[in-house]
Amino acid sequence: xxxxxxxxxxxxxxxxxxxxxxxxxxxxxxxxxxxxxxxxxxxxxxxxxxxxxxxxxxxxxxxxxxxxxxxxxxxxxxxxxxxxxxxxxxxxxxxxxxxxxxxxxxxxxxxxxxxxxxxxxxxxxxxxxxxxxxxxxxxxxxxxxxxxxxxxxxxxxxxxxxxxxxxxxxxxxxxxxxxxxxxxxxxxxxxxxxxxxxxxxxxxxxxxxxxxxxxxxxxxxxxxxxxxxxxxxxx
Amino acid sequence: xxxxxxxxxxxxxxxxxxxxxxxxxxxxxxxxxxxxxxxxxxxxxxxxxxxxxxxxxxxxxxxxxxxxxxxxxxxxxxxxxxxxxxxxxxxxxxxxxxxxxxxxxxxxxxxxxxxxxxxxxxxxxxxxxxxxxxxxxxxxxxxxxxxxxxxxxxxxxxxxxxxxxxxxxxxxxxxxxxxxxxxxxxxxxxxxxxxxxxxxxxxxxxxxxxxxxxxxxxxxxxxxxx
Numbered sequence: 001x002x003x004x005x006x007x008x009x010x011x012x013x014x015x016x017x018x019x020x021x022x023x024x025x026x027x028x029x030x031x032x033x034x035x036x037x038x039x040x041x042x043x044x045x046x047x048x049x050x051x052x053x054x055x056x057x058x059x060x061x062x063x064x065x066x067x068x069x070x071x072x073x074x075x076x077x078x079x080x081x082x083x084x085x086x087x088x089x090x091x092x093x094x095x096x097x098x099x100x101x102x103x104x105x106x107x108x109x110x111x112x113x114x115x116x117x118x119x120x121x122x123x124x125x126x127x128x129x130x131x132x133x134x135x136x137x138x139x140x141x142x143x144x145x146x147x148x149x150x151x152x153x154x155x156x157x158x159x160x161x162x163x164x165x166x167x168x169x170x171x172x173x174x175x176x177x178x179x180x181x182x183x184x185x186x187x188x189x190x191x192x193x194x195x196x197x198x199x200x201x202x203x204x205x206x207x208x209x210x211x212x213x214x215x216x217x218x219x220x221x222x223x224x225x226x227x228x229x230x231x232x233x234x235x
Numbered sequence: 236x237x238x239x240x241x242x243x244x245x246x247x248x249x250x251x252x253x254x255x256x257x258x259x260x261x262x263x264x265x266x267x268x269x270x271x272x273x274x275x276x277x278x279x280x281x282x283x284x285x286x287x288x289x290x291x292x293x294x295x296x297x298x299x300x301x302x303x304x305x306x307x308x309x310x311x312x313x314x315x316x317x318x319x320x321x322x323x324x325x326x327x328x329x330x331x332x333x334x335x336x337x338x339x340x341x342x343x344x345x346x347x348x349x350x351x352x353x354x355x356x357x358x359x360x361x362x363x364x365x366x367x368x369x370x371x372x373x374x375x376x377x378x379x380x381x382x383x384x385x386x387x388x389x390x391x392x393x394x395x396x397x398x399x400x401x402x403x404x405x406x407x408x409x410x411x412x413x414x415x416x417x418x419x420x421x422x423x424x425x426x427x428x429x430x431x432x433x434x435x436x437x438x439x440x441x442x443x444x445x446x447x448x449x450x451x452x453x454x455x456x457x458x459x460x461x
Contacts, residue, residue, distance in 0.1 A: 026289040026326075027312040028305050052326075077367040080312075087363055099364050102288060103330030103371030110327040122334060122374035126405035128358075129366065171323065173306040175289050178325045206325075225305035225312075 002163040003209070004194060005216040008038035011188045015039060015153050020048040022109065022180040023061060024156040027053060027080070028225030030173030032157035032190045034218045036060050037234050039069075039155070046071045050109070050151060052102065052176060054078030054086035057228035062086070063235070070095060074149070076102035082228065101129060106179060108149035113182025113211070118147045154184030157221065158207065160200050161191030165209030168200060181211040190218045239385075239442070242433050243414040247461040249382050251276040253342055253412045256380070257283050264288070264333070264372055266343040266356075267311035270382055273342055276461075286338060288368040290329045293321040310368060333368070333375035341376035343369065345383045345411075347398045350445035352408045352420045354381065355400035366403075373404035385413035386442050394418065394425060395444030415439060417456060424448045429456040 005011040012035055015021065021039075025031030040063055049070050055062025057080075064070055066085040073095060078086050089095040100108065101123045111119055120143035124130040134145040156177040158167035167189060169177060181187045189207075194217035227234075244252070250272035257263055257273070259281040265271050274296075277283055284293045287309040294315040298304075303314035324332075332338060347355040354373055357366045373379050383393055394411060411418045416439055417429035427447045430439055432455040440447050 027308060029289070029308050030306065077365045078363055079365045083363070090363055097364075099366055101366050101370040102326070102368040103333055106326035106330050123371045125374075126353075127370060127402045129370065169323070171304065171306040172287075172289055172291050172308060174323055174325050176326050179327050223305050225308075 003165045003213060003215050004163045005214045008034045008190065008216055008218065009041065011035065011214050011216045012039045012042055012155070014186065015042070015044055017045045018047070019044065019152040020050070022050040022151040022154040022184055024154070024175065024177035024180050025051065025224070026172070026175040028056065028223060028228065029171075030157055030169070030175050030177055031060050031224050032155045033060050033222040033224055033227070035155040035188060035190050036064060040064055040067055040235060044069055048072040048074065050074045050149065052076050052105065053080055054083060056080035056224060057082045058085075058233040059227045060224045065089060065095065072096040072098065074098040074100060074105070076100055076105050099129065104146050105149070106176065108146055109176065109179040109183045112148040112150035113179060116148060118145050120145055149183060151180070151184040152186065154180040154187040156180055156187060156189045158189050158191040159193070161189060161194050161215045161217070162197045162200055162209070163194070163215070164197050165189070165212030165215055166200050166205045167191060167207040167212065168204055169206055174206065178207045181207045186213045187211060188213065189215045190221065191215060192219060192221055193217065237434050237438055239415065239434070242431055243385070244431075244458060245461065247272060248458040249412050249414060251461060252417065252456065252458050253380060253382050254278060257281065257340060261339040262286055262337065264338055264341045264376065266341070266369065266372070267367075269344050270342045271311065273382070286329075286332060287315070288326075288329055288333070290324050290326060291315070291317070291321060292324070293318045330368070330371055333371050336375055336377065338376040340378045340380060341372045342380045342382060343372065345381045345393060346400050347393055347395050348381055348383070348408050348411050349395055349398045350420065350425045351423045352406040353398045354403045354408050355398040357403045358401040360401055369403050373407040378409050379407050380410045380412065381408050382412045385415040390442075392442055392444035415442070418447070426450055427453050429454045431456050
């Protein structure tokens with residue numbers, strides 16, 4: 001089995017207009033910058049993007065939004081040091097926002113990957129974000145029903161990968177990435193080092209290859225926070 | 236009339252007071268911003284293990300400038316370091332720790348706290364809404380405490396009979412550390428535990444939106460100069 005791909009451009013070529021795309025990362029940590037930039041190069045319109053944030057500065061997800069590729073964003077915290085791209089479009093009514101509490105966002109994605117269509121959580125009970133959602137009482141406490149979240153594609157970033165799709169992550173760059181691998185119909189991963197099958201100790205694998213469809217080596221990957229501190233603009 | 240601006244505690248002093256209640260061995264989540272200061276005043280001889288929503292347990296102080304690794308950040312997107320015995324995990328596990336009742340204490344900021352424990356701290360109702368992990372955090376930790384100024388910049392009470400701002404959670408706060416007092420929330424009431432000795436109960440009540448109940452002694456709120 002060989003899921004490896006020669007380039008980021010080749011890996012994202014299959015993403016059409018109108019697709020729902022999960023993008024891993026939390027703030028600047030764990031975002032697959034090269035895959036996002038390859039998608040900007042390719043161009044795609046009317047995307048629904050699922051990410052914890054709404055981009056920062058002029059690179060990565062913020063650049064996708066600035067290029068008007070995103071019509072809807074599902075996230076928990078659309079604020080950052082430099083959120084202009086999203087904020088301007090949101091206040092102009094040009095981008096739709098579905099705001100989801102962070103733990104609910106994570107669990108909805110996990111549920112999507114695990115085949116669980118809905119679950120109950122105490123989070124958001126009695127608040128504006130629970131409006132219109134069914135409420136259930138369990139052992140005397142009220143919980144809000146939330147639905148799974150799935151996507152056509154996931155773009156994720158790992159540290160080590162092998163041609164089977166097995167992956168590890170670096171430091172806190174793990175965050176949403178393993179969950180999104182599970183919840184997308186087609187998961188595209190960039191890894192800092194692609195090793196032969198057997199090159200990752202099976203006990204150290206965090207994402208088993210069954211959740212990954214295509215994997216591309218990007219040695220020395222860019223890091224969103226570092227790019228922003230340099231004032232980088234893409235393209 | 237006592238001039239509150241002269242005597243009120245600084246944010247550092249409020250954080251210091253909150254830190255005194257963190258037990259040895261506690262698993263703790265500190266909200267982004269002001270609550271993060273609590274970690275600086277950990278009581279000597281006690282070890283608290285700090286959790287951050289983005290998937291780290293047992294992180295330490297910020298690294299020296301220039302030493303940051305931006306893959307290693309906290310929920311406030313600030314660079315952190317690791318202590319021995321740290322662990323990484325993905326977001327679903329992280330919030331299982333939160334909702335599953337595995338954290339001992341969560342300490343958050345507030346716009347308003349109501350006498351029934353309702354908390355409003357995520358939205359002023361204007362501009363771009365952003366919630367992050369606040370709504371999850373208030374429903375998991377065994378103790379949910381708030382650190383806050385006692386009144387707003389305009390002088391309005393932040394401890395209120397009922398929240399008028401969008402809620403983060405219902406009936407979730409158990410203790411409030413303010414710039415003037417320490418107040419528990421029990422059975423739908425504010426119960427005054429400590430107050431600055433320079434302020435009378437009447438003066439404190441005048442800047443508090445719900446009734447302050449007194450059960451037993453009210454201790455003096457004494458903190459060091461920081």
